[in-house]
Amino acid sequence: MGRFTKPGQYLLLLAYxxxxxxxxxxxISAAFKSSAELNSLRVNLIPxxxxxxxxxxxxxxxxxxxxGLNSTIVAVTTTILVIxxxxxxxxxxxxxxxxxxxxxxxxxxxxxxxxVILIIIPLFIILKNLNLVDSLLGLILVYTTYTMPFALWxxxxxxxxxxxxxxxxxxxxxxxxxxxxxxxxFPLLMPGIVATAMFAFVSSWNEFFFALVLIQxxxxxxxxxxxxxxxxxxxxxxxxxxxxxxxMAAIPSLVFFGFMQRKLTGGLLAGAVKG
Amino acid sequence: xxxxxxxxxxxVGVGALALTACTSTGGSTTPEASPGEAVSSAAPPAEKVDLxxxxxxxxxxxxxxxxxxxxxxxxxxxxxxxxxxxxxxxGVYDKLVTQFAGGAAPDIIHYEAASVxxxxxxxxxxxxxxxxxxxxxxxxxxxxxxxxxxxDQIIAVPTELQSYMVFANTKMLKSAGITxxxxxxxxxxxxxxxxxxxxxxxxxxxxWGLKSPTxxxxxxxxxxxxxxxxxxxxTAKVVIGDGELKLxxxxxxxxxxxxxxxxSTLTQSGGDVLAGFYAGKYAxxxxxxxxxxxxAKDAPEGFEWAVLPALEGTKSAAQSANxxxxxVNIDSKSVEQSAAFVNYFASAENLAALNTADALIPASxxxxxxxxxxxxxxxxxxxxxxxxxxxxxxxxxxxPNYTQWKDTVATPAFQTFLAGQSDxxxxxxxxxxxxxxxxx
Numbered sequence: 246m247g248r249f250t251k252p253g254q255y256l257l258l259l260a261y262x263x264x265x266x267x268x269x270x271x272x273i274s275a276a277f278k279s280s281a282e283l284n285s286l287r288v289n290l291i292p293x294x295x296x297x298x299x300x301x302x303x304x305x306x307x308x309x310x311x312x313g314l315n316s317t318i319v320a321v322t323t324t325i326l327v328i329x330x331x332x333x334x335x336x337x338x339x340x341x342x343x344x345x346x347x348x349x350x351x352x353x354x355x356x357x358x359x360x361v362i363l364i365i366i367p368l369f370i371i372l373k374n375l376n377l378v379d380s381l382l383g384l385i386l387v388y389t390t391y392t393m394p395f396a397l398w399x400x401x402x403x404x405x406x407x408x409x410x411x412x413x414x415x416x417x418x419x420x421x422x423x424x425x426x427x428x429x430x431f432p433l434l435m436p437g438i439v440a441t442a443m444f445a446f447v448s449s450w451n452e453f454f455f456a457l458v459l460i461q462x463x464x465x466x467x468x469x470x471x472x473x474x475x476x477x478x479x480x481x482x483x484x485x486x487x488x489x490x491x492x493m494a495a496i497p498s499l500v501f502f503g504f505m506q507r508k509l510t511g512g513l514l515a516g517a518v519k520g
Numbered sequence: 521x522x523x524x525x526x527x528x529x530x531x532v533g534v535g536a537l538a539l540t541a542c543t544s545t546g547g548s549t550t551p552e553a554s555p556g557e558a559v560s561s562a563a564p565p566a567e568k569v570d571l572x573x574x575x576x577x578x579x580x581x582x583x584x585x586x587x588x589x590x591x592x593x594x595x596x597x598x599x600x601x602x603x604x605x606x607x608x609x610x611g612v613y614d615k616l617v618t619q620f621a622g623g624a625a626p627d628i629i630h631y632e633a634a635s636v637x638x639x640x641x642x643x644x645x646x647x648x649x650x651x652x653x654x655x656x657x658x659x660x661x662x663x664x665x666x667x668x669x670x671x672d673q674i675i676a677v678p679t680e681l682q683s684y685m686v687f688a689n690t691k692m693l694k695s696a697g698i699t700x701x702x703x704x705x706x707x708x709x710x711x712x713x714x715x716x717x718x719x720x721x722x723x724x725x726x727x728w729g730l731k732s733p734t735x736x737x738x739x740x741x742x743x744x745x746x747x748x749x750x751x752x753x754x755t756a757k758v759v760i761g762d763g764e765l766k767l768x769x770x771x772x773x774x775x776x777x778x779x780x781x782x783x784s785t786l787t788q789s790g791g792d793v794l795a796g797f798y799a800g801k802y803a804x805x806x807x808x809x810x811x812x813x814x815x816a817k818d819a820p821e822g823f824e825w826a827v828l829p830a831l832e833g834t835k836s837a838a839q840s841a842n843x844x845x846x847x848v849n850i851d852s853k854s855v856e857q858s859a860a861f862v863n864y865f866a867s868a869e870n871l872a873a874l875n876t877a878d879a880l881i882p883a884s885x886x887x888x889x890x891x892x893x894x895x896x897x898x899x900x901x902x903x904x905x906x907x908x909x910x911x912x913x914x915x916x917x918x919x920p921n922y923t924q925w926k927d928t929v930a931t932p933a934f935q936t937f938l939a940g941q942s943d944x945x946x947x948x949x950x951x952x953x954x955x956x957x958x959x960x
Contacts, residue, residue, distance in 0.1 A: 281818045284791075286799045302580075362614070369622040378624060457611045458618045474608040477578030481810065482791070 269495075275488035276300070283484050299489035303475075308463060309490050312471035317497055319381055319467060320450040323388040327396045327445040328438060330389075335400035336430070340409075353394040361454055369458060379461040387459065388449040396441045403437025404430070439505050450498055468494045564599045569854045571602045571861060572626040576609050576844075581877025589870045593861060600857045602628070620644045620849075627852040628861060633667045633676060634842045634917045640675035641753070641920065646848040647673040651859035656866060659884040663912025667841045670918070676845035677866050678883035680875050683839050683907040684740055685809045685900070686711065686828040692803035693718060704906065705832035708743075708770065711804075715780040718803035725780035727802035728771065729790035733934040734926045736806075738916050739840040741767050743833025748951075749915035749922075756919040758955035760948040766834060768937055769944060776940070786938050798823060806831075809907065812900040813879030827900025830907040839907070840914035843883055881908040921958050929954025 270290060275283060279296040287293070303309055338346055368387065369378065377383030407430060415425040453469040460466055472494060475487035577586045583606070590602050605626055607615065613635055619625040620639065629636070629645075639645055652674060657665070660678060668676040690700050696718040701710065715725030730736060738748060745763035749756045774781040782802050785793045790807050791814075797805045798819050812827060819825060830837045846865060848858040864870070868886035875882040875891060881904060882888050888905045895901040916922045933950035936942045942950065 280814075281820070284795050284798065284814070284818045285820070286795045286801075365614070366618055366621045369618045369624075373622050373624060378622070454611065454614070458615050461605060461624070463606055470608065473610045474578060474606070476608065476610055481578065481814075483578075 272488050272495075273492055275484060276492045278485060278488075280485055296485065299485040300493070302483075303486040303490035303493065308466070309468075309471055309493060311464065312466045312468045313494065313497065315381060315465060316450055316468040316494075319384050319388065320446050322385045323392060323449040324442050324445040326385070326389045327392050328442050330393065331396045331400050331441060332434070332438065335397050336404050336426070338397065339401040339404035350398075353398050356394045365454070365458055368455075372459060378459055379465055381465060384456060384459055384465075384467070387455050388452060391455070392445045392448050396445055399444065400434075400437055400441045403434055403440075407433050443502065443505055446501055447498070564597070565854070565857060568598075569600045569857050571600065571628060571852075571854060571858055572605050573602050573628040573861070574605045574607050574626040574630060576607055576612060576630045577874075577878075578609065579878055582874055585870070585873040585877045588873070589865055593864055600854070600861070602861055623851065625849045625851065627849050627854060627858045629847045629849060630844065631676075631847065632842055632844050633678065634922070636668075636676055636845055636847055637670055637917060638920055639847075640670040640673075644850055645675045646850045646852070646855045646859070647675065648677060648848060648859055648862070649674045651856070651863060652677065653863055656863065656884065659868075659886050661841075661909065661911065663838075664841045664843060664883050666913035667843060667917055668845055669913075676847040677862050678841070678843035678845055679866060679871060680844040680878055680880040681841055681883060681908060681911055682808045682810055682880055683830065683904065683911060684736060684806055685812075685904060685907060686804055686806055686831060687797065687811065687815060687900070688804045688826050688828055689797065689800060689802075689824065690826050691824040692723065692800060696720060696803065700826055701828055703829050705837040705910075706829045707832050708834070711828075711831060712770065712774060712778065712780075715774060715804060716778045719778070719780040723800065724782040724802040725778075725804060726774060727782045727785040727793045727796050727805045729788045729793040729805075729807075730771070730786045730934075730938060731789045731792075732931055733938065734930040737764075737767055737930075737934060738914060739842075740831060740833070742838040742840055742912065742914055743831065743836055745833075745835045747915050749919050752915070752918040754920065754959075756915070758925075758952050760951050763835070765944050765948065768934065768947065772938065772940075775938075794818070804828075809881060809900075809904045810879040812904060816899045827903040829903055830910055837907075837910040838912050839910055840917070841911035842914075842917060844880070881905060881911075921955075925955055925958055929958065 274290050274292060276299055277292045277295050277297070278299075279292075279294060282293055282296070334349075338349055372378045372383045372387070375383070377386065411429050411433070412425050415429050416422075420428065451469060452467075453473065456467045456470050457473075460470065472487065472490050475483045475490060477483070573590065575583075575586050577583045586604065590604055594601050612631065616625065616629065616631070616639065620642075625644070636645070656677070664678050664681070665674065668674055668678055686706065688700065693700055693714070698714050698717055701714075718725035737746070741748065741764055744766040746761075746766060748758060748760070748764055750759045751757060771781065771786075775783055775786065782796065785796065785802070785805075790805075790811065793805050794807070794811065794815065796802060797815075809827075815825060830839070846862045848855055848862060852858050866884070868882075868884055868890055871882040871884055871887035872890035872894065875887065876894065882891065885908075888908055891901060892905055919925075930951060933942070933947055933954065936950070937944075937947040
């Protein structure tokens, strides 16, 4: 390895981090700029005058806090439901071969090819008949349903990667099927569960179209709907308050990721079945 | 856990997907109340009526103005209470499609003429003709009424409009020896000559954000007799002649022959161009009239600017009217009361307050006069309000496939033309062939 390889790697890593983080930095910068500064030719990351008024305006104008709470309720509940249903279903899909598995996998893949616009009207009518239009419960059910196929597909891949030998070794030592699942499979599956939970959370946190159509009253709006309301007709955009709102909206998501990423550890299986 | 149980669990996970199964759609019914005489305030109903009003007002001032109107109405009409349901412009078409198909649309619908017409054609909107007061009818240009009339029925009440106006850095114009024009209209040839004269020493005469050029060409093209469509509904045909090609050709000439148009602005949105306008990169810019409010707010201190008179093409100063509108759901249980509220909302006083907040042009002359009086014509209001007299219905608004043609055919074709990658014949062929393909 050459003398410059390691610094070169760090340099590339830094460049990649800047590439990834720059949009977020620019968003934060815009959140602190006045409308006049945002509409000038100056390109500066650090605002000339720190314009804090965007934040109270964002909070007051569109009920951002209430929407944030709604988004949290919907995203967390969806994540829990998806994980609770997906774990046993994914295990069954990965471990047991049969016609039902083929059917299940086929349906999972098929469900991904339907454009949302194709199903929205029948879905709306079904939810209306169930009195679930304009309710967070209805939205949670839709998100759970819509997120489930990919979550299942994702999780069954993680299950399949756990060598069966480990479960058989546990059984040989006298552990019951339930104990094998609890003591061996579940801990090894944790990174997959975390990754799937993150996917389910982000999908429902960011989702716009279902919420737009199914939610009718501002009390039930989620964050993507509220943030979109900063974009007006005739191309008018309240850029400063929108950026401030987006920064605040990103905080819970960042906290969730910060908490979950510690558990996203790979390599637990390395050498697990070597003699 | 045995194999059977595991398979059942798999079925639970997959079975949740079954929720997306299809069912039949609903249909429309006829309104309960029969339209009678023109009403600005309907007779009080026997039982209390609650109306939902889906409002797209987004500016803080406009939201406040809308809330004030509703509050006043509710105080004056205890038996007919209106509740505002705020919604955003983005995605509202899809929302309305679903609401109507699912039988859950609001009673009163705020939208814009071009986009609401397809709902009228599908029979979702009440005929407002019998409910509109004679005062209102005579106070709004026939051209604007035409933009909300479908099969001889007025399907919406127009409230707010915009026009395309020339905004000028008056200091730069004066430095170039140009007298800032006044009067009713500004002839295109004079405008082009001004732009050429103002182009000096690295500064351009004009910056024009034409990233999405179709709406601009459709609107300003009317002044040259460019109508783009012949006929209405499904039988409409694209027609491209001298009138339609005049404006694109003129803009290209300003770019390539006069060199008076800052070329990079052609790829920017209207709002993006303002930063260069403030920085003195170009002396004039063409923008939606509502930008006057943003310029008044965001321009640097000491920036001297004016709104020039409405642009006049070879035929007239006409521009297309695509007003924001209020419509009534035909399936509303209280069409008459909803229409009465719409009439109330469209009073001169209410429209003046709303349009002042949104920096848009009221549909009615009485409201325009009120704004002129209240603002004293400051910040370009005189010219902007005067441009309201030239707004008229354009054929594209009555063409159901217009939006698809605009997005998939016209915008790319105009962009290719403005980039110099096709000539007028190529543009004409792309526009007509694209229309044929869409309607195949």
